[in-house]
Amino acid sequence: MNQPTTLFDKIWDAHVVKAMNDGPDAVFIDRHFIHEVTSPQAFDGLRKRGIGVFNIARTTATADHNVPTKDQHLPIKEALSRHQVETLRKNCADFGIELYDLGHPYQGIVHIIGPELGLTLPGMTIVCGDSHTSTHGALGNIAFGIGTSEVEQVLATQCILQYKPKRMRININGQLGKGVTSKDIILYVIAQISASGATGYFVEYAGDTIRGLSMEARMTICNMSIEMGARGGLIAPDETTFEYIRGRRFAPQGEAFDQAVELWRELKTDEGAEFDVELNYRAEDIGPMITYGTNPGMGIAVDSHVPNLSEIPQSELASYTKSLAYMGLEPGMELIGKPVDYVFIGSCTNARIEDLRTVAEFVKGKTKAEGVEVWIVPGSVQVSNQAKAEGLDQVFIDAGFELREPGCSACLGMNEDKVPAGKYCISTSNRNFEGRQGQGARTFLASPIMAAAAAVTGKVTDVRELV
Numbered sequence: 153m154n155q156p157t158t159l160f161d162k163i164w165d166a167h168v169v170k171a172m173n174d175g176p177d178a179v180f181i182d183r184h185f186i187h188e189v190t191s192p193q194a195f196d197g198l199r200k201r202g203i204g205v206f207n208i209a210r211t212t213a214t215a216d217h218n219v220p221t222k223d224q225h226l227p228i229k230e231a232l233s234r235h236q237v238e239t240l241r242k243n244c245a246d247f248g249i250e251l252y253d254l255g256h257p258y259q260g261i262v263h264i265i266g267p268e269l270g271l272t273l274p275g276m277t278i279v280c281g282d283s284h285t286s287t288h289g290a291l292g293n294i295a296f297g298i299g300t301s302e303v304e305q306v307l308a309t310q311c312i313l314q315y316k317p318k319r320m321r322i323n324i325n326g327q328l329g330k331g332v333t334s335k336d337i338i339l340y341v342i343a344q345i346s347a348s349g350a351t352g353y354f355v356e357y358a359g360d361t362i363r364g365l366s367m368e369a370r371m372t373i374c375n376m377s378i379e380m381g382a383r384g385g386l387i388a389p390d391e392t393t394f395e396y397i398r399g400r401r402f403a404p405q406g407e408a409f410d411q412a413v414e415l416w417r418e419l420k421t422d423e424g425a426e427f428d429v430e431l432n433y434r435a436e437d438i439g440p441m442i443t444y445g446t447n448p449g450m451g452i453a454v455d456s457h458v459p460n461l462s463e464i465p466q467s468e469l470a471s472y473t474k475s476l477a478y479m480g481l482e483p484g485m486e487l488i489g490k491p492v493d494y495v496f497i498g499s500c501t502n503a504r505i506e507d508l509r510t511v512a513e514f515v516k517g518k519t520k521a522e523g524v525e526v527w528i529v530p531g532s533v534q535v536s537n538q539a540k541a542e543g544l545d546q547v548f549i550d551a552g553f554e555l556r557e558p559g560c561s562a563c564l565g566m567n568e569d570k571v572p573a574g575k576y577c578i579s580t581s582n583r584n585f586e587g588r589q590g591q592g593a594r595t596f597l598a599s600p601i602m603a604a605a606a607a608v609t610g611k612v613t614d615v616r617e618l619v
Contacts, residue, residue, distance in 0.1 A: 156422035158319050159388050160354050163294045163419070167277045169311055176313040182276040182293075183210055184306045185262045186249075188240040189217045189566070190281025194304035195243040205247045206310045212271055213244050214252040216261045217566050221529050221556035224254045233567055247307075258401075260532020260558045263287035263500040267371065268534055270400030274389040274416040279306055284500050284582060285384070286377040290370035291397070292389035292419050294354070297378065317383040318428040320353040321421075324361040326435030331616040333510075334369035335502060335580070335599035337361070338376040339441035339451045341433065347449035351381030353429065356421060361435040362387060367396040368506040375501045376582050379448040388420045440615050442487055443584050443597040445475040450584075452487075454602065454614045460484045478586055479594050480574075487596070487612045494577035495526040495607040496589070497600050498556075499563035502580035503531030505538050507600045512544040514604045514619070520552040521610025527569065528553050529561040553607065565590045578606040 157165075170178040186194075191213075198204065205211055218233035228234035237254070244251040252258040258265055263284055266272035274292035279285060281303040288295035298312065306312050322341060342349075355377050362370070370387050377385030394413050397403045404412045439453035452458065460483045464472045476483065497503070497511055508530065520526050528548050530536035536558055539545055548555045562569040563581035565588065571577045573592025580603050581588075584595040596612065605613040 156425035158321075158425045158427065159292070159356055159386065159419055159421045160294065160319055161425075163275055163277065164316060166275075167294075176315045178311050179277060179314050180311050181210070181279050181306050183212065183266070183271060183278045184310070185266060185278070185280035185282075185285070186211065186213045186303065187217055187262050187280070187282065188215050188236040190300050190303055191243065192236070192239050193300045194281070194307055195247065197301075197304040198247070198307060201308070203308055205249060205307045208248050208250075210310060211249050211307070212252075212266070213240065213249050214259055214262050214265055215240055215254060216259075216558075217560045217564070219254055219559040220568050221527075221559045221561045222568075224557045230568060257533050260530075260534065261500045261503065261560055263371075263375065264504060264531035264535070267291060267367070267396075268400065268504075268532060270397060270403030273397065273403065273412070274393060274419050279312060283378045284375050286382070287371050287375040287500055289374040289377070289384050289386035290367060291393055292386060292416065294384065294386065296384040317354040318352055320350055320355045320382070320429040320431070321427045322355055322357050323359040323430070323432045324357070324435055325359040325432070326361055328361065328435045328438065329616075331440050331601060331614075331619050332435075332438055333599040333601060334365055334372045336438055336441040337435075338373045338379075339443065339448065339597065340438045342376065342380045342449050343441070343451040344433070345380055345431070345449075347379060347447040348381040349449075350377070353382050355382045355385040356427075357385060357387050358421070363390065363392075366506060367392055368504045371504070372501055376448065379582060389416050440599065440602050442578075442602065442612065443595070444479065444481060444487060445472070446478055446584055446586050447475075448582065448584060448597060450475065451597070454488060454598075454612065457484055457486050458482070488614055490612040491576065492524060492578050492596070492606050492611060493575040494562075494571050495524060495603050496529070496562040496571075496577055496579040496581065497603050498527065498529030498531065498561050499579070499581035500531065500560070501582045502600050503529060503535065505535050507580070508535065508539050508544055509542070511600050511604045512547040514601055515551045515553070515608060516547050518551055518608045520607050524607055524610050526551075526553040526607045527556055527562060529556045529569075530558050532558050551608070562589050564588055565593075571595070578603045578612070
């Protein structure tokens with residue numbers, strides 16, 4: 153009998169071109185996504201070696217990190233951002249790669265356009281010079297971020313040298329409570345095991361709570377796998393996955409789709425397969441979450457309190473007090489009622505059409521609090537167009553929110569959308585590092601509906617009081 157095998161092992165082993173004793177595997181890559189930040193040096197490396205891109209058909213390029221989210225039809229104002237995007241344009245033109253540039257109907261955040269275009273499919277290996285490539289694993293594939301030298305490696309060979317990670321399964325079962333979303337699930341898990349608790353592992357998410365989530369909610373969970381140190385995260389494909397893929401631009405069509413689904417049904421962990429680590433959580437234990445510190449593991453239920461010094465291990469006290477000093481918070485304090493200055497709803501974590509619909513439904517008939525600036529940034533042109541077609545743009549306008557053009561925006565301070573020093577921002581993005589949203593900016597991570605609640609109240613609010 154064949155030994156029971158995990159989903160991760162099935163996909164990985166099927167893509168190993170050459171296994172080396174006591175060394176990394178040479179792994180074939182099905183889809184390579186590139187953007188303007190981590191690709192320039194890789195292309196320069198190809199030029200110096202006098203070689204081209206091995207397989208341009210498996211390479212997809214878009215501009216997202218450095219792009220402005222206002223007046224995208226005009227030249228980019230910031231010199232460095234303009235140079236980054238112009239360099240991507242030149243490199244794609246020189247090497248024959250199609251670029252989803254500003255103005256292109258498929259432009260958007262790299263981890264959002266892959267699934268929505270049907271470029272991301274079950275059973276694939278996917279890489280990008282971006283840590284949040286783990287997002288794609290929600291469709292049942294192995295997807296992970298790589299460094300610039302590895303970007304060059306994949307461009308040159310369509311393969312990558314990688315050591316095989318260990319396997320972890322995180323099971324979540326039960327019924328989510330009112331106001332609790334997939335963002336709360338992953339923030340809860342990271343808070344439980346810490347920002348380094350899954351280092352060296354590839355995580356499979358399982359359980360009936362996960363099965364009950366939409367594809368877009370699953371993407372949010374896999375997106376933040378990297379925030380607990382994991383190499384990536386994935387969820388076995390099911391009927392929800394197949395229906396999401398059906399009819400998408402580059403997905404198999406007609407009879408080819410039906411044949412593909414029959415193969416995708418086999419992509420699951422066998423009964424009895426062993427993981428190096430297995431963790432179990434109850435959905436009922438998860439409340440609306442918010443971070444208080446400067447890494448995603450520093451999170452609490454919104455109705456809880458910032459940990460007291462006595463609750464922190466001695467070895468972590470120095471970094472803990474430094475983090476609270478940066479955030480302007482005190483041990484033991486509650487966050488409910490804390491005034492906020494900015495609300496950012498966007499990023500590869502939460503800028504899909506489902507996220508915008510959730511926010512629009514919540515804020516319809518309400519207006520933002522005085523003194524709060526609210527940015528709604530769609531994850532792609534397609535998301536933006538769909539939001540407008542559904543009238544969500546008017547809901548946001550009526551509420552006093554600013555609907556911007558697609559891009560990474562205020563997830564990170566690499567474009568014009570920065571939060572000023574000392575200001576508090578509730579953000580639906582994935583990282584709350586010092587300076588992540590701008591020098592001196594203070595970030596609370598939360599779900600889209602928690603962010604919307606802060607937008608209309610002007611302060612950290614338990615969304616359960618409003619829904």
